[in-house]
Amino acid sequence: MKKTFLLIYTSILFISSILAQDEPQVIETIDSNIELNAPSDNEIINRLKQLNLCTSNRFTQEVKGYINGYTIRKREKTEDMLTRTLIYFPIIEKYFNNSDLPKDLRNLAVVESALNPVAISKSGAMGLWQFMPETGYQYGLNISSYTDDRCDPHKSTISAIKLLKDLYRSFGDWELAIAAYNSGPNRITSAMKLARSNDFWRIRKYLPKETQNYVPAYIAANYILSFYQEHNLVRRQPNLDLQITNNLKVHNSISFAMLSSLTALPIEMIKQLNPTYSRDYIPSSTEGNNLVLPERVVPLFRDYQENSDVKQLGVIDFSNKIANPNSSEDPYGYYFKSIYVVDKNETIDDLAKLFHCSAENLMAWNNLTNSNISAGKELSIYLPKEMKRLKMGEKVMNEVEEEEDNIDLDNATVAKAENTNSTNFVDKTKKAKKKYLYYQIKRNETLSEIAEKYSGVSLKDLLRLNNIKNTKSVRAGKRIKLKEIE
Missing domain, CATH: 3.10.350.10 (LysM domain)
Known part of the structure; x- marks a missing residue:
């Protein structure tokens, strides 16, 4: 036993000095309130058994408390988080699908930040994955007066995957690795020595309070993401411009004001899509910085990349915008809805690739509770109308x-x-x-x-x-x- 602990302790020294994740941004535990038509404990237990998690599916008082927090006192915040899944889960899943990590680990971002890319803790952890500055540097995230890659959903997810892999290599157990993500590996190792065990549930009492509750919070987050409809929670549809996007690499500096001029997007929309940049400005980079734009305006930005002389660019042609009698600025006016009939042997993932969106989006657009689809089923899809720039002197x-x-x-x-x-x-x-x-x-x-x-x-x-x-x-x-x- 002593040799085992010594090996574990040695293997994590290189990250223990820089890892100090802050307490989870989870809904606080609620026991006193009552949910109308709330499911019984047995119903929740049976639902938990249906989840395929990398952790245990335990139902404890702490798990119940977090579920109550999501479904009772913080319902509005829970629905805000559920809405953000349609923006950020497609990004997170893209990288998780290319890794060998359990897919449910994407939901750790819900525990950390409630999927808020600019969430910041009292101790300075930031972003979807709540990296402390030192941990961010260690895992390749740039932090400067102009950029903070901890707020970049793409870059921070890549770094979170690397960190989770390191923690799992150290402990060989996902419950311990998840707990270490919160408290740092040194505390987990110390608790293992005191408890003479490598079982998270046996070492819990030797851990800080927030880490004791971290795995229960993770189980509750997975539960609510799978069964929110059973609690009459609603996942609202965010703006399609936030869902149907493209991540571009830019090497030259450019301001958000210029991007707004080139694409006719409101600056606030550009900010929301690009939370990495603190001064509404993307600095130059030899490696290239990420620029996220709605897919429909990418051709307009490509025009600028090919001809950076703005004076030589024509005006944007809005003639193919779908007319909307209520609002000339309705974002749905830039998309058309089509019905696709599923062919034999097609899967939701096949169709997501076909239409350059995510399975998460397709399921939400069609109110699907799971990814199972059969031949002949009609699916609603949204496609962006291509926006073009008129040549100089060309009329609309x-x-x-x-x-x-x-x-x-x-x-x-x-x-x-x-x-x-x-x-x-x-x-x-x-x-x-x-x-x-x-x-x-x-x-x-x-x-x-x-x-x-x-x-x-x-x-x-x-x-x-x-x-x-x-x-x-x-x-x-x-x-x-x-x-x-x-």
């Missing part, structure tokens, strides 16, 4: 001009599918500013299969180009626009 097309650009499908000449290079594919029966390749759908052929056949064509392009709202309407023999010809 009005509705009449847009209609003139449309080619008469009834008079179009359609070549066979195999003849993709045939000039007969192009409609020449009517003069138009735009020309398209057309394709006639074969029997039992899906849009996904068509998109895979032709380079430079995506399913998203086909839906947008043909204004398809429901893939059920796509039948054999129907002629669709395949792509625009320059």
